[in-house]
Amino acid sequence: MGTGNWLNSGRQGSARTAEAELPAKPSPDVVIEHLRKILDSAAFRGSKRSQAFLSYVVRSALEGRAATLKERTLAVEIFGRSEDADLAEDTIVRVGAREVRRRLAQYYASAESAGDTVHIDLPPGSYTPEFRNVAPREESPPACPTRATRLRSRPLVLGLAAALAVAGAWVVLIRGGALRQGDAFWEPFLASPEPVLLAVAHPLVYHPSARASRLNAERNPAARGLLQQPIQVPAELLDGSDLIPVVDQYVGYGDLVAAVQLASYFAPLGKPPRIRLASRLEFADLKESPVILIGAYTNRWTIELTKDLRFRFWRTPDGRAAIEDSQPPATAWALPANRQDGLTEEDYVLLTRLVNSTTGRPLVLVAGLKHFGTEAGAGFLVNPELRAQVLSRLPSDWSRRNLQVVLRARVYGNSPARPEVLRWHCW
Structure with a gap:
């Protein structure tokens, strides 16, 4: 991830120069210490699942097991899924990774990350984290606007306030008062x-077996078409094996x-x-x-x-x-x-x-x-x-x-x- 994505553009050049003088990668001990700080931050402390996800992938990468960080491995090790889980339907790992990326972005945008010299990334499309040294972020006090700037910005502020008021009123009207007591x-x-x-x-649904469908087609010409038809076969010709349970569909x-x-x-x-x-x-x-x-x-x-x-x-x-x-x-x-x-x-x-x-x-x-x-x-x-x-x-x-x-x-x-x-x- 380029520094231009998160550094203030006005300081971009000097920050790159500072980072160029840093070691390419932080030591494992420094990464672990930084990980502990992230897991205890406001962005992560409310989600045990995101904490477990980030901790597992970081420690695995530091221990040389980055090649094992595949979706199925994470599904089993972090979320307790079975080895034969259908991960095309069960997207828990992908959802968990997106949530971790969101919380990392939230942490690095917060005041808690000021002074950090290490950055942990979880690149999109990958479950292998990346670690890099960074220059400590400096907090710059906001510049005080001049009187002319304040006067020029006042109509914009009033306009935004009016727009927000209208939007808020619209939601209340649409919801019929749902945003009050409701x-x-x-x-x-x-x-x-x-x-x-x-x-x-x-719900558990039962499909007719191939045999039952064949018997039905022999006795009901309409069943030979493309449109689904009910089974109309004498009960004595069917048994329990002609009812196939279909789950989760x-x-x-x-x-x-x-x-x-x-x-x-x-x-x-x-x-x-x-x-x-x-x-x-x-x-x-x-x-x-x-x-x-x-x-x-x-x-x-x-x-x-x-x-x-x-x-x-x-x-x-x-x-x-x-x-x-x-x-x-x-x-x-x-x-x-x-x-x-x-x-x-x-x-x-x-x-x-x-x-x-x-x-x-x-x-x-x-x-x-x-x-x-x-x-x-x-x-x-x-x-x-x-x-x-x-x-x-x-x-x-x-x-x-x-x-x-x-x-x-x-x-x-x-x-x-x-x-x-x-x-x-x-x-």
């Missing part, structure tokens, strides 16, 4: 320097709509989220950023992280999906019936907001018993007027507490109606 609900997410992580449910429609609604809410506020299948996330991933869990029985982390809460997912003795109130008197809200076509006339939704969950980060759950409820619940969360139905009833310090809400939504065809609040719990 966003107190999302404040822990908006205040985090890390991007919000949307962990989407991963499908998302429920309501879950998809929920993810789009939430992403559309956060993006204009400068927090575009990352979207991942929950099945591809380890617990360590959940500890690195605020998380929104989407979906219930098909989301591994929803079931795990809510099992000890007051409201939790359950199944009735006859196998129907339900939300249970674990406090006496026992109450459960269950689907009316188990229909084979997957449809229902009503759905129930569990919303959960944990300010400091077991992950150590803020967590929100939106999950219906079916995907209809999940879609309705996400619409509730991004609509300040709907949220006010609950928030207006809560204690004044509710924003610092945990919250659970149970909703009911009527379903017409494949579309959920606006949900109604059944019960809430704030602690």
Whole structure:
């Protein structure tokens, strides 16, 4: 990396001359000492994952193991992935490297780096760090503007202030007041320097076997075309081997709509989220950023992280999906019936907001018993007027507490109606 990318252009020539007199590379002991300072800086101390990433690659390079710094090695050694992990789908190493580069840039732009004589780079497209000696950066006091300069700049400052005011008013109007009381609900997410992580449910889907598809084509001429057709084969001709489980390739429609609604809410506020299948996330991933869990029985982390809460997912003795109130008197809200076509006339939704969950980060759950409820619940969360139905009833310090809400939504065809609040719990 050229010094012109980060040195003040007015001092560029003299800085290059100074660096030319320095040794080409710092000693390993000096690099390790500099690494410790970086890891303890404001830019890094809030992210254990970035600390582990930078520490591993720096120490590996200093110990002569730079050739081993490949994506799969880092996935296994730093993030605990298996040797056969699909790294085309799981981008945790690439995301981690980008985050480390961002934090390094933040550190070297801060006052904490003043006086440093060593610089650590992680070049784009590489996981091998580079070390170099640099001249200590001098802090120059800003020049005091003359009265004429101040007068000339005043219209520009006023213009910028007016533009910012208009932009701020526009956001408030667009959000219908979301940036006032409503966003107190999302404040822990908006205040985090890390991007919000949307962990989407991963339903298990069964494909017909090649044999079942052949039998279907023999009996149903329409199945020989390009458009997918249902299997219409007598049951006695099929067995369990004709149902092939397919994992991590499908998302429920309501879950998809929920993810789009939430992403559309956060993006204009400068927090575009990352979207991942929950099945591809380890617990360590959940500890690195605020998380929104989407979906219930098909989301591994929803079931795990809510099992000890007051409201939790359950199944009735006859196998129907339900939300249970674990406090006496026992109450459960269950689907009316188990229909084979997957449809229902009503759905129930569990919303959960944990300010400091077991992950150590803020967590929100939106999950219906079916995907209809999940879609309705996400619409509730991004609509300040709907949220006010609950928030207006809560204690004044509710924003610092945990919250659970149970909703009911009527379903017409494949579309959920606006949900109604059944019960809430704030602690």
